[in-house]
Amino acid sequence: MMLSLVLLALIVGVSLWLVLSPLGAGVPGDPDAPERERLTAERDRLYGELDTLTDERRRPDLERRAALTLRALDALPPAPPPANRAGRTRRLALAGVGLAALVTVAGAVTFVPRWQLAALSPREAQTVQNSLALPELRRRAEASQSAADSLAWGKAAFDSGLYDEATRAYAAALRLDPRQPEALRRLGILLLNRPARGGGELSEEEAGQAFLLIRTAAQLAPDDAESQLFLGFALSQFGQDEAALTALERYRTLNPSGRDADETITAIRARQNQADPGLRVYAANCASCHGANGGGGALGPSLRVSNLSRDGLRQIILQGKGAMPAYPDLKPDELNALLDVLERWQKEGE
Template sequence: MLSPLRAATPDDPDAAERGRLEAERDRLYAELRAGDEQARERPDLERRAALTLRALDALAPAPRAGAGRSRALALGGVALAAVVTVAGALTFVPRWQLAGLNAGEAKTVQAVLGLPGLRARAQNGGDEAAYLAWGDAAFGAGRYDQAINAYGGALQRDPRQPQALRRLGILLLTRPERGGQALSREDSDRAALLIRTAVQLAPDDAESQLFLGFALVRYGQDAEALTALERYRTLDPQGRDADDTITAIRARQNETDPALSVYAASCASCHGASGGGGVGPSLRASTLSRAAIQGIIRNGQGAMPAFPSITGTKLTALTDLLEKWQGEGQ
C-alpha cells in the first residue's frame, strides 16, 4: 500500500540510497501501524519517519522504467482519462507536507498511515464524505494516484462537488511535471473544464481561485491569472502559495508594457497587482475622469502620496491603463 509506484533503474545514481530510505520508511510505518497509539516510542518513530520522508523528497526523481499507469476517472457522464504517477511533486501546488520537522510532519506521517483505513471505508459502501476524506488525506500526503481514485468516487456520487473537481483538474494539468506522459490538447481542455466548473460552483473558495490562477498561467493568460490569484489572496490573506507565480507574472508584464511597469513600481503595492484594490481602493471600480486621475497622480489625495515624477509619456501610459481598467470593471 505504501510502496512507491516508481522503481529505481540501473541509470538512477541514487538507486542505492533511494532503496535504503524506502526500506527504512516502510519499516517505520510498519512499526507505527503495529504499535500502541500511546506508546512512549511513538513520537520518536514519527520523527524518524518524517526525516526519512524528507531525505527521500530531497533526491532527484528516479528515471522512469516504463510507461505511466493509466487510470480511468468518471465524472458524471464525462469520461476523464489520465495517466498519473507519483514521481515528483506538483509544480504549481506547493508541498504542504515536509516543510519542516514539526507537528505538521508528524501529521503527514499519520495521514499516510491512515490511508488504508480511509480507502477501505470509502470502497466498502462509503458515501461522498468517505471518498472526500480519503481523497483529502491522499492529496495532502502526496499520494496522488489514490487522490484521483478517491475524488473520482466522490464525483460519481455528486458530480458537482467543487473540491473533487478542482483537484482532479489540477492533477491532470500538472501530470507532466510528475513524470507522466505529455498532456494532450483533449486532456488539457478537460482539466480547464474541471477547474472552471469548480470555480463556478465555489467562487469564494480560496483554493478554487488559486488553482484557476495556476491553470490560466499554463494557458498563457497572465492577466486573467493575476486576477484569480489576487482574488485568492483576498480570500486567504495568510496564503503564500501564489507569491512566486504573481511575482513572475508581474515581471513578464513589466517587460512588455511600459504602463504596467510604471503601475508596478508606484501603484501596485497599495492598489493590487491588477488594480483590484488592497490597502488602497479598487481602481477598477473608479469613475474618475481622465483629468481627475492625472491630478491625483501628480498631487496625491488623502492617504495617497503625490507622484510628481510621473510625467509625460509615463503619465499618459498610466492614465490609459487606469481608464482601460475602469471600462473593464471588477
C-alpha cells in the same frame, strides 16, 4: 512497521525470560534451620528464666548468655520466605511483568509514533499521519461507496503527495456526486500538472477538461481560497494573465497568510511589465496598495470602478490625495502609459 514489531517482540521475550528465570527455580531450602531452631529455643529458655528469676546473683550470667544467643541469631543469613508467601511473590511478579509488557506494547503502538512526530514540523507530522491512515481510508471508501469517504481518502492521499492515489479517490468521489468542489478542483489541477510530474504531455482536449473542472469548482465554491488559487494557476497557464491575477488576488483576500500565489503573481507581473510600459510603472508604484490588477488592495481602493477623467487621474497621481502620496517625478511618457492602463481598466470594469 513489521520490523519494529518483530524487534519489540524480541525485546519483550528476552525481558520476560530474564525476569521469570529466577522465579521458576522455586523456593530454596534453609540449610541453617537446625541451628536457627536451637538458638531460638535457647533464647526463649533464657528469657523464661529471666522472667521467673528469684536469685538475682544469677541475672548477669543469664543476660550475658541471652545476648550471645541473640548475636548468634543475628549472624545467621535471613530465612527464606514461607512457601505460601513465595507463591504470592511469584504471582505478583508475573502480574507486574505482564503489565509491563502490556504498557510496552501500548507505548510502541501509540506513544512512540508521537515521539517521532514531535521531531517533525506540523505539516510533516500531518503528512505522516495521513500516510498511515491511507489503507484504512481506502478500505472504508471502497466498502461504503460513500462520496464523503472517498473525499476523505482523496484528501489524505493528496496532502501526502500520493497524487496517483488521490486521482483515483477523487474520481470515485465524483462518480458518486459530481458536484464536489474539492474533488473537481484537485482532480483538475492534478490533470493539468501531469506533465510536470513526468506523466506525459496533455492533449488539447485533456487540458480543456482540466480547466473546466477547475473553473466549475470555483463557480461552486467562489469563497474557497483553494478554488481561487487553482483557478489562478490554470488561467495563468492558458495565458489569461489579467483574469489569473484577479483570481490570485481573491485567494490572498480569502487567505491573507497564504503564500502559495506569490511566485505566480510575480511571474505574471514580470510578463506584463515586459510587454506594457504602463504596467511596469503601475507595478513599481501602485500595485502594493491597489492590487496587482487594479482591483483594490489592503490600502487602496479599486481603480477599475473609478469614474475619474484622464485629467482627474493625472492630477491625483502628480499631486496626491488623502492617504495617497504624490508622484511628481514620473516622466511624461511614464505618466501617459500609466494613464492608458487606468483608462483601459475603467472600461473593463471589475
